[in-house]
Amino acid sequence: MRFSPLRLIGVAATGALLATALVGVPASAADPAYKVMVFSKTAGFRHDSIAVGTQAIRDLGAANNFTVTATEDAATFTTANLAQFRAVVFLNTTGDVLNAAQQTAFESYINGGGGYVGVHAAADTEYDWPYYGTLVGAWFLSHPAIQQVTARVEDRTHPATSHLGTTWVRTDELYNYRTNPRANVRVLINLDESTYSGGTMGDHPIAWCHSQSSGRSFYTGLGHTQASYAEAAFRAHLLGGIRYAAGVATANCSPATGRPPVTVEGEAFTSTGGVQVANHAPASGGKTMGYIENNDWAGFSSISTVGRTGFSARISSAGAGGTIRIRSGSQTGTILGTVTVPNTGGWETFQTVTTTLTGTGTGPIFLTFTGGSGSLFDVDTFTITG
Template sequence: MVSVPPQVRLISFVALFAFFQSASAIQQLLAFDKISEGAYRHESIPTAIDVITRLGNGQIVLNTTSADVTVANDKQKWNTTVSDDDSLWEDPNYLSQFDAIAFVMTADKDDGSTTLLSPQAKVNFAKYIQNGGGFIGFHVACGCLYDTPFYGRLVGAYFDYHPEIQPVGIKALTNNNPSTSKFPASFQINEEVYHYRTDPRLLPSAPIVLLSNSTVFNDPQAANRTRSDGPPPRPLAWVRSGNLLDAPSTPLGQGMDDPEYGPKYSGGPGRMFYTSLGHLNETWQQIPMQAHVAGGISWVMASPTCRSRKGDSPLKEQSSPSDVPNSAIRSRRYHSKR
C-alpha cells in the first residue's frame, strides 16, 4: 500500500474544499412575480423572467461593447428561482437563502385596496433587508404594497401615473454603475414614462439616478398634477446603497412615512436597483435593456452584505445552463401556487 505524505493529503483536501466552495458560490435570486387580484398584469412578465434567468445562467451572452465588463461573459452569474407564492415568505428562513429579491412587475390595485404580502410576510421581508439582503424592482414594482411604508422607501417611491405609451429617448446620467456603463447615448423605445407620488431623491439614502428621458413626450395630465416627483432630470432608474429602509426627518407623505402607532423599520445595509423600463416584450429583447438589467442585478449582488458574500450556508438547488434551456424554472423545493 502506497503511503501518501501528510502535506499531499492536506493540499488535496484544500483543493477539494475550494472546489465545493466555488460550486456553492453561485448566487441566488428570487424573482417574485405575484399580481394581486384585480391589478394589471403585464404581458411582458414571462419575457422578463426568461431574460433575467438566461442572463444569470449565461445563455444570453453580452459583449464588452454593449455591457459592463462584469457581466459581459458566458459564465453563470446567478440561479433564478421564480415564485408568486407569498405564503412561503411566512417561513422566517425562506428568504434567507437568497442574495437578492427581484419584484418583477408585481402589482397591487392603485387605490391600495389590495396588498401582495401578509403581515407576517412583510415582517420577514423587512428583516431580510435589515440583514443585508438585496432588492431589485422592475417597471411597476413601484406599484404595490401601498400600505407598507418601508417598502415605499425601499423601492424609492410609489407609482402615480403614466401618459400613454409612446416613443421616447432614454439616456444615462452616469456611467459609473455597471447598469449604465455602456448605455447608448439615446436608447429609443416605446415606453410608459412613469411619474411617482414623491421624489426618490428626498430619501435619507439618496439614490444615484441612472436614467432619464432624452426627448420630450406627450403628457397632457402633467398640468393638473397634485403630486410632485421633483425637478429635472426625471428619475427613470436608480440605485441606492445602505440605509434602505430609513425614513426622512421631514415627512414625505403619500404612504412613505411610518405610522405614529405601529411598526417602524430602518436600516438595510445592502443595495437596491430599480428601473421603470420594461413595459413591452420587445424592450426586454433589446441588448441595451439586457445590459442594463444584468448590470443592475450584478451590482446589487456584489454587496458584501449579501448572504453568499458573508459566507452564510446556502439553502438552494443548483442548476446549470443546460437545466434551464429557454425559460425560468420554479423552485421544486418550494412549490408555487401557479
C-alpha cells in the first residue's frame, strides 16, 4: 500500500497596478474608432470595484481605439444620446436604475443594432423589466463567499475567451442564477461546481452571449472584486465582450445544440470508500484521485449521469491496473459503462481510456474500482459527454 503524503498548500498574495495589467491584453488597433458608455448606477448594493472597473475599461479603450463615457445619470438614456455609442456597459449596476421612458429608449437602441455588456451585478438589476431579463440572460439568485473556482471554457472561438485555455482558475464572487440561460444563449464559460462550495445549479453558466433583435448582448458573471480588474486574463475577457457587443468583432452567439462535455478533477470527489488525494506534478492541478485499491469507490454529487452517453478518464498506473465501472446514483447503482485501465509505466505517465455509456442514468456519477492487490491506478480527470 502507498501512504498519503502531507498536502502542502501554498498561498501567495500579489498586487499589481492597473496600468501594468494591460500586459497580455492584445491590442485591437485595426478596429475603427468607436464610443462606449459605461453605466454604473446602483439602487441596491454598491460594489467597491466600480471605480477600478471603470478605469480598467478606460485603459482598454485607450489601447484599443475606443473612447469611454462613464456615467451614473440615467437621464443619458435617450434615443439621441445612445445613438453615438456602439455599446453600453452595465458595470455592477443594481436595482431599478431606469424609468419607463429610459427603458423604452434603451430597447430601441438595442433593437436597432446597439450592443449591451453586462458585468457581474448587471444580473442584479431591473427585475421588473422583462425585456432586460431577456437581454442580460438570467437574473441573480444568490452567492456563496468569495473563493477560488475552476471555470470550464466551452467556446474558445469568441473574442472574450479566445485567449483562455480549456479551464480558467480564478477567485471571485460566484453567482447562482434564478434560471439557467443555456437554451437561449451561447454559453462561453461554465463553473465546475465540484471545485468550490455553494454552487446550486449543476450546469452552471457564468459567461454567455446572444443576439437580441438587431443588437448584441454579452454577459459575464465575473468581476465582483477589485483585483479582477488588474488581471490581464479578465481584462482580455472584458475587452472581447466589448468588441463583440460593439460589432467590431464577430462571433457565433446562437445557442449551442446539445450539452457540453463536463470535465471533472478526479480528486474532487464528494464521497469515497478508500481513495485518497495523491500529489503528482504532471497531473491537472498537480493532484489525482489516488491510492485506489480493489473495491474502492468515489462519488461526485454535483455531476449528473442523466442523458450522458460517453466517458473518458486520464489515468496513470505503475501498479496492477484494473477496471473502472461508471454507476448512477450510488456506489452500488446501475452500471452505465466499464473501462479497462492498463499499467501505463509509471504513476506520472498518463494516458486516456474511453468507453460508451448505455442504460439510463438517473442520479450523480459514482466510480467503482476493481483489480488485483495493492494500488491499482490513479485518476487525474474524467469527462462525461452526451
